Amino acid sequence: MAAARDLRATETTEPGGGDAIELAKRHLIQPWPYAGSVGAEARALIGEGDGIYITDNTGKRLIDGPAGMWCVNVGHRREELAKVMYDQAMALSYNTPWYTMNAPSAELAMRIAGHAPGDLSHVFYTTGGSSAVETALRFMQFYNNVRGRPEKKLILSRGGAYHGSTYLSASLNGRPRDRDWMDGADELVIKLSSPDPFRRPQGMSLAAFTDFLVEQFRDTVARVGADRIGAFVGEPVQASGGVVVPPDGYLGRIREICRDNDILYVSDEVVTGFGRLGHVFASGDVFGIDPDMITFAKGVTSGYFPLGGVIISERLLEELRRSNHPDAMFGHGLTYTSHPVGCAVALKNLDLLEESVLAHTQAVAPYFQAQLKTLEELPLVGEVRGVGLMGCVECVADRESKDPLQLDKDVGKRIDAHCHELGLLVRPLINMCVMSPPLIITREQIDDMVAILREGISRTMDDLRREGVWQG
Known part of the structure; x- marks a missing residue:
């Protein structure tokens, strides 16, 4: 054989x-x-x-x-995942998400929300990590447009970051070789220092390095203006940047600055989510933060089917529902959003993780x-x-x-x-x-x-x- x-x-x-x-x-x-x-x-x-x-x-x-x-x-x-894939494809292989829905996507959204920190309780599905980050950023733009703040669109990212290969997500990347020959939305992105303790200045203590990173973030917000910055996007651990684990307390302090300045904190858990750090999500359980959005992909189906998504805070959605523009449309979606086979596989994958x-x-x-x-x-x-x-x-x-x-x-x-x-x-x-x-x-x-x-x-x-x- x-x-x-x-x-x-x-x-x-x-x-x-x-x-x-x-x-x-x-x-x-x-x-x-x-x-x-x-x-x-x-x-x-x-x-x-x-x-x-x-x-x-x-x-x-x-x-x-x-x-x-x-x-x-x-x-x-894993035979369990292969069987679910087959069974779901035989029951329903696809439905258009524009005007129909399927049961696996709704059940999976409920279970994902149950593991998410804070009030992150609603899920928008994508086909992978790049499209998940792209969705989070487009949602930020839509959110600020509806709230009458069209100028609040700049995005903070960091050196060493990797957030995707679509145009806007790739614009956040902080590895030089990723951008040497490629264009990006540079007018929308501000890059901060990588939180890499190994590469901190010689003689600088870890505590001083953490203070430097936090003050750089705070000074950037003050210099550029909080009224112009829409989001900060950061991996809890910079994965493709070389598994950069930030100093203790750094992420929590950045989260507070974002909250104080009405800057949406997007935690990119495409790598760290679904078990890589021993929890479904690392933001809350490992690093003690409650972001406004979490992006995920990869481990959600253990790679057996392309699926990703964004978990969005109930607070943000409630603010949209209360706005003066109830007819404003979030004109964003993908042919394979909420794919029934992908969501069914993710449900069984989540069973295996939890068991x-x-x-x-x-x-x-x-x-x-x-x-x-x-x-x-x-x-x-x-x-x-x-x-x-x-x-x-x-x-x-x-x-x-x-x-x-x-x-x-x-x-x-x-x-x-x-x-x-x-x-x-x-x-x-x-x-x-x-x-x-x-x-x-x-x-x-x-x-x-x-x-x-x-x-x-x-x-x-x-x-x-x-x-x-x-x-x-």
Whole structure:
């Protein structure tokens, strides 16, 4: 059976021959391509998944270190989710959300609201994280237009942030390589400093760094004017920025400034939601904040079906209902809003999380963090950081300067290549390796993952020394 499944991963799908790799090179445009290879590129071909493992087209079994893309939270090949997908598709595969609705979407909205902090009690569904953030921002614009404040539209974001790939959501991104060759709505966005303790100025205490971030936020509001700023959008943990965990108390203090200045606080939980930190949402249960909106996607269906959404405060909706413009229309929606199959899968996924996966994550996360931390023994590693089942290994040329630029810029890819050979897929980010495995991972599997990562980093150190790139 295994041989047959491996064959299916590369079998011909086009008359005249050619396996999936060749077909990709001829016809498939990959996401985030370089101009020199766009439309002519093939990437690692994955044939199947099972639990925390995936199998590539050569038959090599790999630990799925990134859980797909932060999303396969309950693991691959969960029959419960596959069955629900089939059953719902056979009952109702689609309905137009413009003038009809379906039962799974209403039940899921109720259950999501039950886990959300504060008065976040209403859900608008999207197809993923980018469209969820886009929806939150368009809602902010609509909200302020209805309330007679058309000038209150600017958005505060931060360095290191990642919020999506649609035009407005991508405009918030704070990683330079995301915007080097792309346009954005720069006139609407103000970027603040990343809350990255590892990159704080040398000699500055953590408390002083936190004060600096808060005062920068407060000064920006005062300088620009609260009457012009509509929203702050922030990830509780900056995921694609390198698993940046903010200093204690920082998010709560930012929340207070937003509340005092009538600035909507949008907590982007596309990554941290649905179990990644051991709770359905991290905003309240981990960081003690009650945002005005929470965006979610990825883990809501464990990646089995594209679904995302925004949870919106009852207060905001009540203010709209009381406004002098009852006929004002929120002219926003998607063909696949409230998709019945996606919502049915999300309901079963939430069952699995509530039954055992959240508790397991809370139990195993401290061990995951402790084992990853042992990698700081390696001289190439500047810092290991993380929370829940999110972790990042940041490599530096030397620990005193924390300079990553003297290293080969593809050091993360070098480590990933070695780890792939050894049986682990990691998420390389220039000089960093990010790990966010399926939440069902066991202690023994964590040991395997960390042992492979240690060997992959060690082999990379040998490569860099041999090539004269690094002398550590």
